[in-house]
Amino acid sequence: MPTARRIAHAFLERQGLTTIFGNPGSNELPFLAGLPESFRYVLGLHEGVVVGMADGYAQVTGGPALVNLHAAAGSGNAMGALTNAVYARSPLVLTAGQQVRSAVGLEAMLANVDAPQLMRPLVGHSAEPACAADVPRSLAQAVFEAELQRRPSYLSVPYDDWDADVDPGACEVLERRVRRGLTPDAAQLDDLVREVGAARNPVLVLGGDIDAAGHVDRAVACAEHLDLPVWVAPSPHRLPFPNRHPLLRGVLPAGIGSVSSALAGHDLVLVVGAPVFRYHQHVPGPYLPDGARLIQVTDDAGAAARAPMGEALVADPGPVLAALTDRLPQRASGPREFTPPPEPATASGAALHPEEVFAALRDTQPPDTRYVVESTSTNGAWWRQMDLRHPGSYFFPASGGLGFGLPAAVGAAMGDPDRPVVAVVGDGSANYGITALWSAAHYRVPVTFLILRNGTYGALRWFGTLLGTPDVPGTEIPGLDFTALAAGYGVPATAVTELAELRDQLKTPPTDGPRLIQVDTHPTSPE
Structure with missing residues (x-):
């Protein structure tokens, strides 16, 4: 009979999750025992650092990263760093050790009482297997939830589960594959192309998801083809457009009234790959300038649902940018001269500016x-x-x-x-x-x-x-x-x-x- 640990290791290996960022405690040792030689364990000395390293790793690789935390205390230490991973939409798979099942109800030392609740509402999925036999399936779900939602997931596993024999049927999880596709349909593209083409003075606002999804070149091609002024959405965590490109107007300020003022004069605001909007400073005012409409294109359903204004199309931004470039007439041509930086400011005294x-x-x-x-x-x-x-x-x-x-x-x-x-x-x-x-x-x-x-x-x-x-x-x-x-x-x-x-x-x-x-x-x- 295979053990839950053996199937879990095999599943993670098949998914390419062989780098583990962690700081182990006693509850985690049974999971880490007997790791295949293909695995690499990256030790961090504090759980905030562990999650930060995994966040950077996931952002540059474009895939999920595996994190191993210690019970409630380690999970709590990680939560500050986890907020960054959530809003960067980094698909982290957080695993944590739990006390043996018989000791959880007693609230023994290192028991994580109501473990799934601890990490909510930050993570997109949080769970603890109902029994040892459910560990392989629960781990697979945590991985797939992180990938599908592009948001961290969390799984707490009682440490006596790892050595438990499970039914051979649990091995079916090894062959699982889950894929995500959000291509807009023809009618949706027709509507969007028509609205952008009819706009008198449209503006393009790009968010960090453009860079995360590998669409920067498409965004540049679209903006140049249509001669669109470009803003970066407020509070950017990635750069979706070259910052010295002549079409770039800068980073939008992070206040409601400030955004409206910056977009004044535009009748259509096309926001691609960004929430609407990540405000910070409290600057009251209208959400949009007079006479402006907003259309948001994002593959983040939550961002589309919570926006306070405008229309939203939940779809992969890549095909949308390509359709606008291919189906609308070119409005400008010729080489683009990038703007040189100004002479740097200087400071008096011993410190540099x-x-x-x-x-x-x-x-x-x-x-x-x-x-x-x-x-x-x-x-x-x-x-x-x-x-x-x-x-x-x-x-x-x-x-x-x-x-x-x-x-x-x-x-x-x-x-x-x-x-x-x-x-x-x-x-x-x-x-x-x-x-x-x-x-x-x-x-x-x-x-x-x-x-x-x-x-x-x-x-x-x-x-x-x-x-x-x-x-x-x-x-x-x-x-x-x-x-x-x-x-x-x-x-x-x-x-x-x-x-x-x-x-x-x-x-x-x-x-x-x-x-x-x-x-x-x-x-x-x-x-």
Whole structure:
């Protein structure tokens, strides 16, 4: 008779889920015992880092990533990082160990009471097998739910289930395959093509799903063919359009009234691959400017259902972009001259201006570099100086939860070793995921960690001004030495104060493992 563990390992291997990101506890050891040689276990020293690494890995590979957490405590530690994975639509498969079945009702130590409820409403699916015989099927469902919903799923398994003999019929799960298809029908495409073609002044708004699904080239072709101005939807976690393309108008502000003002003059707002919208600052106003209609195209049914205005077509954006390009007359032709970045701003004193740092990155790093960015207060400087033309070049915490940057960069580099990875992280953000440095060093992941040190929570100070609360405590974090912290985790590190020294450091890429560069920067605001 096969055991639940044996079938589970075989199923995961057939699904290609042979990299496990985890931090094990006693409840998880029976699942991890006897892993086939094809499996790789990636240890993180905190569950937030574990999920962050898996999130970065899933985003660059485009497929699910397997996470192993420890009972309720480990699952709870992971939930902050999980919020980013949810809004990035990363298909993470979270497994957690549970106490033996006979001890759960007693609330014995490490029992996860009502385990499926713990992770709701964050995950798209949460379950615990009804019995040991149901473990293989439950695991398969968790994997397929993550893939179909493009949202993390969660499965808690009592640890005595793994050694249980199960009926041979449970092996049927090994042959299962579930596929997703959301191609719009001819009538839906006809309607959309007709409405876009009839619009007097349409505008295209693109979201991170365009990059995640590999549709950036299609989006560029469509915008150029129809000569459409393009905005990036508010609060982007990926870059769906080259940021120096002449048709790009920028990133929409994240307030209701601000979005409406930015879109003024357009009679049709076509939103593709984005929710409508991810607002942040409370800026009241009309959802849309006078005379404007909105049509949303997304394969995220939840995003379509919760939008406060407009029409929605739940479909894969790829065929929609292709149809608009193929079936509408070309409105412009000729080469497109990309907009050069301005001269970077400078700062007086010992600290560099963030624009100087980003210009140095732009000038020294390969064009296909993946940047994992978690420095909120420098957003404006970032977009003014960077020139990102390759898909998959930009990653940002999708829900704004801190602790994403360092671990996601490690996961991204592990998921795709062929492209260089640079993590651009503020000193405030870095502390939330600092133990990712150990994982990077231990697995010799060639990541450049660039820490921007300004001694403050810069975004909080900016928000304090917006909210009329400039004098709140807890926004200063002086005296942090990331070179010493990095050395303790085994990462070679250096602190630079001069622009020429920074450029020299950046010109030499890491090879046999990570490196950290700390640079003191002048405080700035996100805008």
